[in-house]
Amino acid sequence: MKKLFNCWKLNLGILMMALFFSQCGKPNSGGNSSQLTAEQVLKVDLNHQDELSDRNNLDSLSIIRLETSKECLIGNINKIEILENRIYILDKFKSRSLFCFKLSGEFEFKIHNLGDGPGEFTLPEDFSVIDQEISIYDNFRKMKINYDQNGNFISETKMVVSIRNILQLDDGIALVTPDESYLDSENDYNLLVTDRNIGKILERYIPNVTLGESIFSSNKVFSKWGTRILFTYGFNDTIYSFDKKDLMRQLVMDFGKNKIPYEIAETESREVRDRIFDTNYNYNGLLMDISENEDYISFRYTNFSLLKDHDPFLLYSKESKKVYNFTNIYNYEHRFKINPPMFVYKNKFVSKVTYDIKGESTPGLLPSEMDNPALAIYTIKRGY
Template sequence: MKNNFYVILVFFLISCKESNDVNPLVNNNIKSIKIDLNEEAVEGNFDEYFSSSYLIQLETNEFSIISKIDRISFYNNRIYILDKKLNSVFIFSDKGKFLYKIKNIGKGPHEYISLTDFGIDEVNKQIVVYADKPYKVIVYDLLGEFIEEKKLDKLYSNIALMNGKMVLLNNETNREYMLQEYDLSTNKKNSFLESNEIDEFYSEYALETPCIIKDRNIKICLPYSDIIYEYNKNGFTAKYSLDFGRNKMPNKIYEQKVNIFDVYNYANENNYGWGISNFRETKDYITFSYLLNKLVIYSKKTKKSEVINSFYHKGLPFINYFAHDGNDNKLISKFPAESFKNEMNTCKSKYPKKWSEIPDNIKKIAEDINIDDNPLLIVYQFKNINN
């Protein structure tokens, strides 16, 4: 279990003129994903799922130091990284070279005090950041040059963009709906997914990963819900149901537990499918986490899922899955520089056979890297399955 399990679930709602048409997100053809949690989590077989892997060292210099990764987006041969603590979006090449960053802290026009999230508008080729202090979205071109800003009057937690529209996750105390669609060109807004008593219980808490992820479409994954929602060209829908069988978390557990830590401990002790996060879909696979760090890989071809505790390839462990934005076949793991260096030193001194499997370029990185450098990214490329 991660030691830094920090829970702050903040869903916020922008208020403006809203359409009265509310989509209940009903889908009679919702797809079920069965997960058997009674089987022990295993070390994954790399060759079963993946065709290749590589390591990205994010360049560290005085302008590019990252304190914490809150969102990763792969787009157009670039890597975009959100650091909420530093109120910045860092942009790197796909090889890890630092290019520039968006950081405009202040109280004037085009500035913000606190940054909450960002997304890539692929239609208009723009970066859209969402600030919670003050409430607004700021639009930049892909070089980080300011284009426009739109003031808002309420808070949100996560955003994503598709077809020129923005999807926002709402967390107002007395919110009526959980999701909102915002057309940036017309300022028209529509609300979806009525909030209920379970949403209210969990409204103060969140995992450290985004609840909204953009793959081919936009996925909305709430940690306490076994329903995965999707926003696509046709609007919102309930797309997948996670079937944990007897390991399904009891619906009324929130009535019996005082706080989120009690709920987590209860779920962990009973191995319940709870704490859902990092949901991503590729052409052939679906991946997500539960109970913080247990990875599930589901094959859309075989309709089977496997619970994975780690992968090893080229002597490197893949243990910290972090779902990224991007319409690709990648699986990403964050690897803090200090952990990477310690892992390599241990491997070199205690496991000579594994050390011999590690490529020379990675050994060189391990030798040169400092423990305070930026984290590294391990990238696994899924195989293409011929249907």
């Protein structure tokens, strides 16, 4: 009888483990997972590289030169948003500031309240602008710090979890990618739904944070176009859509042999992790910087073996249902290069202008190396 009981316990344990692992792959710990159709799985051919330029489908390009002065020197653009004719730029690490410019490029103000007191922050991890309120999220103080539209401190609230990325929604909830380095097992998820102040967790999605969430910082994992929200996370080949508290798989990038194996993405072993940077491999992962407009979805990906002068991104055409691998965006007429899209403003993509192709660019069009960067606002014709 005892042997029979032990056998029953063993079978029950195996059954429970099977159920556990079958649930781990589902997007929502308490919801349903949609089935992928064949056209949603996109094969990415990294050997076929396209170029986007004014010679093919790059169109309606305009340049915004950001004002340069001692008060508004930008070290790097970690996040950009354009809302109500204002440009908001977050420089997370170098100046540790949130800058506000007019759409013309004229500087308005910056928020640079460094410290550990009320209204101050140590590191501005992310920001949001909603309902005439600017919020900066500081993981060190674990605070959501609120300012008015002129950058004046209003209030601050304690967050229940540190964040990596955030998207504030109009209905009083926020979508949060938590910062893995501050997580406990209870919040070890890739996506959290919280109240507006990140004071209460309402839903948890996609358990088991992977390597990509711990050693790399994913930029702009959310995109909002109309009522649709897209989301991805580190060392992951899938883009999800979020609608009315349902998370569904939308697009899956099939990198084939270039995909980072799960044994690397999920390991804590430094020896195994070092394989990512081994020159014998050509792994891809870490989808980021999602931007969507009426015709396309754009997103960057990490290729650890590419040279530094490459800044690849993928473009999914809603019309053809195909994905294209771009390594460069050029404007040959005025001789400059453009970074991959970071934001969408009035159906146009927004990117940072980088450097000349050959020789001198059009005089007065682009800033010098000592100036703030310029922004490119453009469309991509419906041809892909």
